[in-house]
Amino acid sequence: MIPRPFEYHAPASLPDALSLLHRYGEEAKLLAGGHSLLPMMKLRFASPGHLIDLGKIGELKGIRQVGGEIHIGAMTTENELVWSKLLAEKVPLLVEGARLISDPQVRYKGTLGGDIAHGDPGNDHPALMLALDASFVLRSASGERVVPADGFFQGLYSTRMEANEVLTRIQIPVPSAGTGWCYAKLKRKTGDFATAAAACLLRTKGGRVEFARLALTNVAATPVKVRAAEQYLQGRPLDDGAIAEVARLAMSVCEPTEDQRGDVTYKTAMAGEMTQRALRTAASRAQ
Amino acid sequence: MKVQLERSFPMPAPPEVVWKMLQDVELVAGCMPGARITERIDERHFKGTVSVRVGPATMTFRGDIEVQGLDAATKSLHLLGKGTDSTGTSGASMDLTASVQGTDAGSQLVGKSEVSMSGKAAAFGSRVMNTVADQVLKQFADNFALKVQALASPAPASAAPGEVASKTAPAGAPLNGLALLWAILKDWLRALFGKSAA
Amino acid sequence: MPDTNVVARERQDKLQGMGCSRKRKEDARFIRGKGSYVDDIHLPGMLFGAIVRSPYAHARIKSINKAKALAVPGVVAVLVADDLKPVNLAWMPTLGGDVQAVLADKKVCFQYQEVAFVVANDRYAAADGVEAVEVEYEELPAIVDPRRAMDKNAPIIREDIADKKEVGHGPRTHPNHIFTWEAGDKAGTDAVFASAPVTVRQEILNPRVHPCPLETCGCVASFDKATGQLTVFMTSQAPHLVRTVSSLLSGIAESKIRIVGGDIGGGFGNKVAVYPGYVVAIVASIVTGVPIKWIESRIENLSTTAFARDYHGVGELAADKDGRIRALRFTALGDYGAFNAHVSATKFPAGLFSICTGSYDIPKAYCRVDAVYTNKAPGGVAYRCSLRVTEAVYLIERMMDVLAQKLGIDKAEIRRRNFVKAEQFPYTTAFGWTLDSGNYHRALDKVLQAVDYEALRKEQAQKRAQGELMGIGISTFTEIVGAGPTKACDILGIGLFDSCEIRVHPTGSVMARLGTMSQGQGHATTYAQIIATELGLPSEDIQIEEGDTDKAPYGAGTWGSRSTPVAGAAAARAARKIMEKAKKLAAHLLEVGEGDLEWDIDRFRVKGNPSEGKTMKEICMAAHQSNLPAGMEQGLNAVEYYDPPNLTFPFGAYVCVVDIDRFTGETKVRRFYALDDCGTRINPMIIEGQIHGGLTEAFAVAMGQAIPFDENGNHLGNSLLDYFLPTSAEAPHWETDFTVTPSPHHPIGAKGVAESPHVGGIPCFSNAVVDAFAHLDVAHMDMPHTSYRVWQQCNALGLNKR
């Protein structure tokens, strides 16, 4: 469990990081919290020639409100999300999700940006980001672009982030007051990936759904935004029938792979079950 | 762990055309980048390497490939590959049968493969292997279909098989066992051409 | 006089002897991070070893190329099987009567098997070297399912012994067959089954699991060419046995081999066996002349060192209509992996499996175990239990429920009807074990009252009416620990006695050394308490030493809860030898006859004249002076090698209540009440700690642990990402209770306790989970009861529909 040799770089500023990234290209890997990359390196599955540690770059940290959005630095840690009063008030879904990630020590090191950029469908933030209509600020030597979470996740470990880009900031539109939320996650034990999980935002008006977002974790090669369900719910009362139909729609987009957590049938069923629970809880929290 | 895949992809051209194209070395190569033949032992046996790359993870396998059969009548071929990764901690073996079949629409390419992994890759790769195998096969078939379509136009091909693949297969796509086998096919055909030219 | 009692109590308390919850002596170093575990040891010039392992479960080795590895900076040497042959160490004897390849010789028989050993300046260079060793394999078909192992056309796993008629335990019928062992009266049992009004049969699996102590296995081997002395610091639960094996193996005189246990980060059975890593590290040290450290990674630990269980059992009971059991017939197919490294007494290749009549009065019984080779890691150790006792107890405790359900009798009631009664002890089972003491009815009644069993059953009925799943599990187990009488139990011919040597110093402080090896049990604390009470000297001044074979007397080590039953007895008896001499001396000093003396906590008094007496402290000094009775030597020392007349039989009654989420399969342990009877209690605090730990390991086994393989023999769960070790968030809250039924044959009446909660706990969880489905005619569900598997049951029954 020893990584292969590599060169280590700890740029003090974003421009420095970008020029290093430009210099080493495919040879380089960005090091955020390290709890996905370092284990892979210790198993010698991954052996980058150069590690660029983003840990010393202050501008990549912090949580603040900018107009109608919450801006979170990519290097903000899970525990910082868990403990953020601003998030608890404005984006409680993110706090609930972060609390269910791995274990305390990992949450001190693990970062929001790293979790997203890794492109692992087993990570929790990708689905949370889809549910929150978040967008990602990607910086490269040639400039900056803002990419919506929807469409960002392309495949297993593959995203729309280019090799020369750094994810610097996550931008989340503050859900309007009264929006209910829930991240329902089923896992075998602390520190495990989800067997299946569902992230949901829900707002109702006069007993009918006015706004709904639903995304799933670890039931396909990418996190899945369940569009059909979001559309179906529009303007409907959230009765048992509707909830059952949404679960059915969620299950219909699942393409999980069998592993120690369960077979395809179980994981698909759990995606449906987590969806139902997320919906009911979100509804109970909506005003 | 074993990954068994059977996929068929509609091809917008008659079987003969697709079979012929399947024998077009450059075309096949263009559809399936990556694998490398390091040594040709005889016309049925080769040594080669293939790199499997998934996100930050990379594994390079060294292996032996055996052409078990190529049947022009059924337009099908059968290949076998076995290899060990460069760290000596994982093994892979691959069994592929690929054939071109006629359909009302034209034809379809049927790929039937079993990739079996041993060691570290099996223990830690289960979440990955299925998806990779699937993605790469889809990507190959997609690219292949597009080429077939281009050549066999005007018939507009259904983009169906491609749609998913082009979304899921990133640029510089990772290879899996299938990639190796397709690459072998390429080299084996080159050997054939070599002979017929002589 | 009223105050004499007070004074007596103060003197009693000052001893900190048996029965008090004395704080642990060993903690002082652990809480400071000053423990001395094997990986903490650094010797001058020490090199690091790492092992090249096979990615295949079954393959021929076509070639091994060291060149690239030797070129890696820092790599000093690469050893393969051929390098070990000249020193005759390519193969080693196992503790199961088999042989095992130290480094794979021509072929590998399980995945991750040891193929080569790389020695380098540090662990980084060693890791680079391992990756650079080129091994060419030719993969062979693997046997993963033990039921296929003896098929006609099954590939032969052990070509090295293919033509051997037996491997230590009787005739073999197939190259992949290891042994068949049976006990009891087959004909008689079959006859009862043929005529019994009721019979039940159930296939029951004890899946392959791993003890997984938090510290992996490892060693530092140091051979001194100048003196010819071999010193090995290693993670061993049985240092003396290891020394003997090392001597037999290396030809080095046993007197020139020193094994040092040091602190051990948990064992649970994983650290009894001798592993190739130890042996090859020793060879490397002999070859290089410098110390070699080898430490397993967690992945290596889970995939190669001693697994447990993997018994595919079939339980059968024959009974009357009222549930009174007439006969028992249990069989098991044991998957022993590629080598029989199962640590077993020579006469008991299937361990103590025949304890499977449990706590019940069963007139006729027969059991049989067939052991086979498969392409999996060797082991088959006892995971926090005596060998194969968990398997046996799991079978009987599950079968009691199966029978109860078949007859519609309450699961507590059917146990009451079959219990061995208090007045029947000592009770000899149909398999010939003599249960020393017990009071099963009292234990069960106490527990049922404590949890209000009636109310729980009522609640369950209501829940069932609402379609909810609630389960109540009962386990009334009897354990068998303290191997063991040497006439019955030996390993490699060495009897399983144990020992204690006590030296009393002039000032009344004591040094005691024993043949056991603590891995967290707190021996330094509890042995001192036994000796304190026996000698009337404060335990604070009693030093305990174990695990250094140069210092401690010979013993079989700590496993199978044998420390208290065997070494604890040795300690008490050694102390009593000292007391005999002390009494003679006291009589001499007081100028009275021994008969005129009475023992009073920490002193001898003259009967009828309590003011006249000699404290033990005074006697200790006197024993080192000149005024001794004629012919008496100076000193106050004794050694005892204790060969127990019988094993001890701790028992308990547990109740577990679970609530199952029928939509996800998640099982929540609402309540777990554990009553244990381990005879005389030496330190209640430590006993309770052992029970908490044992129950938590039982919870892990029942609810989540398994070593999964695919059809090629690939290990699919060999890191802590997959292998289930509960965290504080998953572990249930435990309620503990006790009764005291001393062992009549043990010097202090103690029985041993650490394993009971594991052995008795596992069936209790399973019984609770199955009980939740009992009203739906579910008789059995195999472990582990993961959400996934429980959900499959719910799904099959359509319980997850809304």
Place this chain on the structure above:
Amino acid sequence: MAIPRNVSFTLNGKSVQVMVEPRELLIHTLREKLQHTGPHIGCETSHCGACTVDIDAMSVKSCTVLTVQCEGADVLTIEGLERNGQLHALQEAFTQDHALQCGYCTPGMITRAYRLLQENPQPTEQEIRYWMAGNLCRCTGYQNIVKAVQTAAAKLAAQPA
């Protein structure tokens, strides 16, 4: 092989400097170069927490941190908890409540609990079980560990700040 470099940081209040390859893991530096063998190696995949140390007021698994990442950091290990001969309340409570057996998880466990009590001086049982879930123990079943953390919390609360 990458060139070794100097890394300096504060270890239990003392400044230290070590020469390490970029790939060297902090746990190995602490144990082998700096003779701090309190933190242990249990799993190497950042699941068990035996290697837990405190870096810049964060509980961290030192098997998954590169030493080069610690340049200028303030590192605290179990060896640093005892202050001028006085054991930390947690160390005393772990003995008092029999919260350890084999002792292998204990340094990581106590170091983690130390940080927890800095952040939450009066945690409930549920909070302790949730916030200590990154440390595995095979011996105790956690019940006495939870108890010990609460005992220490009470003792610290009683002490004048």
